[in-house]
Amino acid sequence: xxxxxxxxPGLVKPxxxxxxxxxxxxxxxxxxxxxxxxxxxxxxxxxxxxxxxHTSGTTDYNPSLKSRVTxxxxxxxxxxxxxxxxxTAADTAVYYCAxxxxxxxSASCWNWYFDxxxxxxxxxxxx
Amino acid sequence: DIVMTQSPDSLAVSLGERAAINxxxxxxxxxSSDNKNYLAWYQQKPGQPPKLLIYWASTRESxxxxxxxxxxxxxxxxxxxxxxxxGDVAVYYCQQYYSTPYTFxxxxxxxxx
Numbered sequence: 001x002x003x004x005x006x007x008x009p010g011l012v013k014p015x016x017x018x019x020x021x022x023x024x025x026x027x028x029x030x031x032x033x034x035x036x037x038x039x040x041x042x043x044x045x046x047x048x049x050x051x052x053x054h055t056s057g058t059t060d061y062n063p064s065l066k067s068r069v070t071x072x073x074x075x076x077x078x079x080x081x082x083x084x085x086x087x088t089a090a091d092t093a094v095y096y097c098a099x100x101x102x103x104x105x106s107a108s109c110w111n112w113y114f115d116x117x118x119x120x121x122x123x124x125x126x127x
Numbered sequence: 128d129i130v131m132t133q134s135p136d137s138l139a140v141s142l143g144e145r146a147a148i149n150x151x152x153x154x155x156x157x158x159s160s161d162n163k164n165y166l167a168w169y170q171q172k173p174g175q176p177p178k179l180l181i182y183w184a185s186t187r188e189s190x191x192x193x194x195x196x197x198x199x200x201x202x203x204x205x206x207x208x209x210x211x212x213x214g215d216v217a218v219y220y221c222q223q224y225y226s227t228p229y230t231f232x233x234x235x236x237x238x239x240x
Contacts, residue, residue, distance in 0.1 A: 114169075
């Protein structure tokens, strides 16, 4: 059974870089079948998709955040990560990693829904 | 970006009664090449991550009770719970995966009347 788990600092100072890791267990991220995504949710608010990555290194980012976001993958550790630079209080949220955003067969890749989510990690931006 | 708008924002339904949540996309999410609607529904209970209920607008995820159903096509979609149970109290979100950036509706809070 594939599971995802976010990890990283719960408190980040304004103007610094937020860094989170998602560790995938119970399955290999290297299979290349899925894309892997980051999504966040400010307290009491809705869901915002950051972007997705495939193990090939292909990424897509939300243009609203693109200048500040980097998503990368480490297949040797079965992990993918999120970096968000120049954070402000508005970036305080629960951050989720999720499987999905894309699905690939040998022939092609398609946009895809999010079928597995991590439990989420609260990141607070405050001095 | 495709804007997803849900209605109502909140809904109170009696146990055993039917609940319906609507979702409207600002653009068509029906992909002509495969005739699929790129629309999913999620359920989120307090303190938990969203849980996938429905994908391709009407396909139930494995393990989801059959009282949950999805319908609609193009730009207008509905999530229906045929007989509300106490455990269905949650916030429900629709999401389009037709094009990036993927976007979610604002959520509908479902409560027991």
